[in-house]
Amino acid sequence: MPKVDIVDLNNRKVGELDLADVVFGAEVNENLLYEAVRHYQAVQRAGTHKTKVRSEVAGSGKKLWKQKGTGRARMGSIRSPLWRHGGTVHGPVPRSYAYKLPRKMILGALRSALSAKLRDGELTVVQTFSLPDHKSKTIRATLERLEARKKVLLVENDDNRNLSLGSRNLAGVTLVKSREVNAYHLLGHDRVVLSQSAALKLSEALGS
Numbered sequence: 001m002p003k004v005d006i007v008d009l010n011n012r013k014v015g016e017l018d019l020a021d022v023v024f025g026a027e028v029n030e031n032l033l034y035e036a037v038r039h040y041q042a043v044q045r046a047g048t049h050k051t052k053v054r055s056e057v058a059g060s061g062k063k064l065w066k067q068k069g070t071g072r073a074r075m076g077s078i079r080s081p082l083w084r085h086g087g088t089v090h091g092p093v094p095r096s097y098a099y100k101l102p103r104k105m106i107l108g109a110l111r112s113a114l115s116a117k118l119r120d121g122e123l124t125v126v127q128t129f130s131l132p133d134h135k136s137k138t139i140r141a142t143l144e145r146l147e148a149r150k151k152v153l154l155v156e157n158d159d160n161r162n163l164s165l166g167s168r169n170l171a172g173v174t175l176v177k178s179r180e181v182n183a184y185h186l187l188g189h190d191r192v193v194l195s196q197s198a199a200l201k202l203s204e205a206l207g208s
Contacts (some may be wrong), residue, residue: 001025002118003044004125006196011145014127017199020039020207024118026111032117033183036109039101040184051091055081059086110207113186124148124193129156134165139173146193155181159199178202 002024006015014152019025028063059079067074117123124146131138143152151172156163158177167175176185178198186192 004118004123004199007146008127009130009145011147011198013153017125017146019118019199020203022147023203023206024109024114027113028068028112028119029108030112030117031184032109033112033187034106036113036183037127037187039099039106040182042097042099047095047097049092050094051088053089053091054081054087057085057087063167074201107206109183110186113183114202114206117186117192122191124191125196125199126193127159128197129154129163129195131160131166133160134162136166136169139163139166139170143173143193148191148193150190151188153181153185153192154190155194155198157195157201179205180197 001021002019004015004019005016006017006208008014011051038040054077057079059077061077061079064075064078065072073142078086080086102105114123126146143149153174154163154167154175160182166174174185174189178194178201181202
């Protein structure tokens with residue numbers, strides 16, 4: 001069973017925590033991680049791309065010249081796709097890129113990502129995010145003490161107003177709740193900092 005140190009916001013060890021082996025000690029499945037990240041990015045796509053077909057572009061509907069006798073090719077509309085400023089054929093239209101990924105695959109990828117972070121020494125568990133105020137410089141100083149200086153993912157179990165307000169303007173710092181964390185978040189950050197309650201919640205939710 002994996003065991004991690006619990007530290008306070010000054011990076012001093014205050015205890016130890018036993019984590020679920022099936023969650024934080026699972027075999028890292030890179031193919032599963034790829035599928036989970038691809039699924040998350042597909043769901044996030046807006047899909048608002050749009051081109052105009054010949055019925056939507058500007059231009060008269062009048063026939064440009066008579067059908068026969070001019071020596072030119074017959075042409076019925078200035079909005080033809082063959083012409084400059086004409087409509088687009090088979091262009092993209094608004095659509096959803098979302099698709100369903102089995103729940104077992106999503107949870108398996110999350111276990112793999114958490115195990116990889118713990119294996120690589122990129123996961124820190126703090127006793128609690130008890131901050132004196134909601135200033136960004138307070139959060140930045142706290143992360144410096146925790147040796148989390150690059151892209152940092154903060155995972156909290158409950159609402160924390162000081163943490164939410166103080167971290168939202170910091171570049172490279174993302175705050176998510178334990179029930180919203182996914183493989184994309186974990187792999188996209190160099191350091192993961194979990195509260196003790198969030199680590200226990202993930203162990204309980206993913207261990208069953």
